[in-house]
Amino acid sequence: MGENIEFKYTVENGEFQRAGEASSDVKQKLKAMGVDPSIVRKVAIAMYEGEVNMVIHANGGEITVTVDPDKIKMVLDDVGPGIPDVEKAMEPGFSTADDNVRSLGFGAGMGLPNMKKNSDNINIDTTPGKGTKITMEVDLKEA
Amino acid sequence: MDQFYHAVLLDRDKCMGCTTCLKRCPTEAIRIRQGKAKINKEFCISCGECIRVCPHHAKISDHDRIDVIKDYEYTVALPAPSLYMQFNGLEDQSLVLKALLELGFNDVYEVSAGAELVSEMSRDYIAEHKDQIEGPFINTACPSVVRLIRIRFPDLLPNILPLKPPVEVAAEMALEQAVKKTGLPREKIGIIFITPCPSKVAYARAPLGVEKSEIDNCIAIKDVYPLLLHHMKKLAGSEDADKLMSGKIGISWGARGGEATGLLTYHNYLAADGIENVIGVLEDLEDRKFRDLDFVELNACNGGCVGGVLTVENAYIAETRLKRLRKYLPVSKQRIEEGQKEMIPLERDIEFQPVYNLGTDIKESFIRLNQLERIEKSLPGLDCGTCGAPTCRALARDIVLGEASENHCIYYLKEKLRKVSDDIDGLDLSINCSQEGSLQKVRDFLGKIKEDIASLDDGKDEYEG
Ligand SMILES: Nc1ncnc2c1ncn2[C@@H]1O[C@H](COP(=O)(O)OP(=O)(O)O)[C@@H](O)[C@H]1O
Numbered sequence: 028m029g030e031n032i033e034f035k036y037t038v039e040n041g042e043f044q045r046a047g048e049a050s051s052d053v054k055q056k057l058k059a060m061g062v063d064p065s066i067v068r069k070v071a072i073a074m075y076e077g078e079v080n081m082v083i084h085a086n087g088g089e090i091t092v093t094v095d096p097d098k099i100k101m102v103l104d105d106v107g108p109g110i111p112d113v114e115k116a117m118e119p120g121f122s123t124a125d126d127n128v129r130s131l132g133f134g135a136g137m138g139l140p141n142m143k144k145n146s147d148n149i150n151i152d153t154t155p156g157k158g159t160k161i162t163m164e165v166d167l168k169e170a
Numbered sequence: 171m172d173q174f175y176h177a178v179l180l181d182r183d184k185c186m187g188c189t190t191c192l193k194r195c196p197t198e199a200i201r202i203r204q205g206k207a208k209i210n211k212e213f214c215i216s217c218g219e220c221i222r223v224c225p226h227h228a229k230i231s232d233h234d235r236i237d238v239i240k241d242y243e244y245t246v247a248l249p250a251p252s253l254y255m256q257f258n259g260l261e262d263q264s265l266v267l268k269a270l271l272e273l274g275f276n277d278v279y280e281v282s283a284g285a286e287l288v289s290e291m292s293r294d295y296i297a298e299h300k301d302q303i304e305g306p307f308i309n310t311a312c313p314s315v316v317r318l319i320r321i322r323f324p325d326l327l328p329n330i331l332p333l334k335p336p337v338e339v340a341a342e343m344a345l346e347q348a349v350k351k352t353g354l355p356r357e358k359i360g361i362i363f364i365t366p367c368p369s370k371v372a373y374a375r376a377p378l379g380v381e382k383s384e385i386d387n388c389i390a391i392k393d394v395y396p397l398l399l400h401h402m403k404k405l406a407g408s409e410d411a412d413k414l415m416s417g418k419i420g421i422s423w424g425a426r427g428g429e430a431t432g433l434l435t436y437h438n439y440l441a442a443d444g445i446e447n448v449i450g451v452l453e454d455l456e457d458r459k460f461r462d463l464d465f466v467e468l469n470a471c472n473g474g475c476v477g478g479v480l481t482v483e484n485a486y487i488a489e490t491r492l493k494r495l496r497k498y499l500p501v502s503k504q505r506i507e508e509g510q511k512e513m514i515p516l517e518r519d520i521e522f523q524p525v526y527n528l529g530t531d532i533k534e535s536f537i538r539l540n541q542l543e544r545i546e547k548s549l550p551g552l553d554c555g556t557c558g559a560p561t562c563r564a565l566a567r568d569i570v571l572g573e574a575s576e577n578h579c580i581y582y583l584k585e586k587l588r589k590v591s592d593d594i595d596g597l598d599l600s601i602n603c604s605q606e607g608s609l610q611k612v613r614d615f616l617g618k619i620k621e622d623i624a625s626l627d628d629g630k631d632e633y634e635g
């Protein structure tokens with residue numbers, strides 16, 4: 028069956044209200060495929076957290092989701108400030124979010140840990156001042 | 171009974187084939203075919219949204235007529251809590267109970283009494299099991315919500331609080347009493363629920379989580395309302411509050427938040443009403459976006475059951491009346507007694523029904539999703555509904571599943587027509603009448619155009635079941 032399916036999303040800067048739209052759309056599509064609910068959930072959570080990070084830390088960006096018969100691959104690409112210390116950023120609870128963002132219920136410092144936990148493969152490619160490209164993969168095992 | 175039985179029917183003569191219900195159905199269960207609305211039973215959750223919005227009153231609830239009570243030797247009425255809130259100025263619901271007897275029922279058993287038993291059991295159950303599930307418990311009182319979860323949110327099935335809805339508990343208790351009192355065989359006794367909605371009708375006929383419901387028939391609040399009003403006028407002043415079987419907790423189940431507040435000690439709850447809001451909450455629950463919640467109360471109707479499509483009063487006025495009714499009632503009048511505890515839990519698990527799946531396995535679904543995406547891109551993206559599907563994407567899905575064709579889209583047809591017209595232009599240029607064989611050429615061309623035009627109409631009716 029060869030062909031992969033690709034979905035592209037643009038995440039707008041500062042659009043808190045809309046954060047989560049892209050992950051919710053992907054969720055519906057995976058559900059329609061009959062992907063195992065626990066896998067759909069992993070994708071939805073990992074992508075949601077990445078999407079929110081793009082909104083609150085990185086002035087928005089692009090998300091590309093590719094579904095092939097074996098896995099779901101999410102590439103989140105932004106031209107934000109980058110992450111100076113990735114190891115530190117991955118620590119549960121670590122956050123640089125300001126009070127304003129926190130008052131909206133974001134910034135608990137669990138985003139990156141959740142992304143790691145819910146993907147089978149994660150790669151963070153970041154350059155301070157240039158941007159961040161996060162690639163996550165979730166395996167598509169038959170239910 | 172078919173587990174996909176739904177309690178919403180179409181009056182074909184009244185249906186104009188407009189797109190109102192099509193666009194408002196929360197599960198995209200409706201298509202317009204041959205100019206009439208058609209409900210896909212696998213997707214219908216009997217929420218009654220289409221009944222509410224149909225401007226031609228062509229959508230009807232499949233409840234029973236009042237004269238079913240004549241089919242039995244002995245009948246017990248089960249009034250929904252929301253019934254009490256239909257009456258202006260009512261201060262004591264025992265007047266309603268009395269009027270029900272005047273109407274011809276032999277006895278009355280308040281659903282709110284069953285509700286108090288479920289409230290008590292819920293408190294115990296949540297305390298005992300809350301650490302065993304991820305996320306909060308979700309109520310089972312609204313059958314439309316349970317039906318929605320089983321087709322769309324399989325991941326949340328373990329969160330369903332596995333207790334029967336109050337109406338079922340009430341039906342079983344009422345039946346037991348009636349048998350004891352009369353000694354009649356089961357089939358001579360009628361347990362009749364006075365319902366605010368078709369959703370409960372669907373539950374009574376095709377229950378989930380229960381082998382068979384003890385509710386024999388469901389009659390609509392709006393049908394008994396005028397008759398009750400008549401008797402209540404005559405009876406006014408003769409009410410007898412001692413006859414009441416339930417207090418504040420029980421009757422509060424009739425409006426949003428009532429079930430949740432009945433949990434008393436659990437303050438970490440969320441109560442959402444209105445089917446679109448319910449879907450929003452379920453989506454978020456599925457993504458584990460709410461932490462630290464113990465309980466989630468979901469009702470398909472705005473305002474809770476007082477907003478049921480078979481009620482007569484405005485939901486918000488009814489909600490205000492509840493406050494007045496509750497005022498002098500004790501908190502609760504029921505306590506779980508010996509032997510009742512075993513009766514309240516659900517009898518079996520509610521199973522996932524993957525009706526939204528595109529294929530029978532991942533491979534097939536993958537191929538079809540690919541097709542669907544491609545077809546969707548070729549459609550205009552207007553979601554106009556004229557094709558008979560609620561959105562362009564829904565039409566694309568129907569096409570992939572062989573239930574519709576591109577020709578259902580009028581914009582697609584327009585494009586085709588344009589091509590036909592281009593062909594005619596081409597004809598002018600290529601024909602030279604003095605030329606040999608040109609007559610045949612004209613014939614061929616006209617034949618082709620005829621075929622094209624005929625194809626414009628294709629697909630309109632060919633997918634009828
Ligand atoms: N796309 C990004 N661009 C720049 N910084 C990021 C990005 N994603 C995460 N970070 C940094 O990593 C930190 C931790 O991220 P996360 O675990 O999601 O917690 P939170 O978003 O709650 O702060 C953030 O506070 C931020 O400093």
Ligand code: SF4
Nearest residue numbers: 312367470471475478
């Ligand atoms: S909220 Fe109540 S009235 Fe509305 S569908 Fe659910 S059970 Fe019926």
Ligand SMILES: [Mg+2]
Nearest residue numbers: 079080138139
């Ligand atoms: Mg984050």
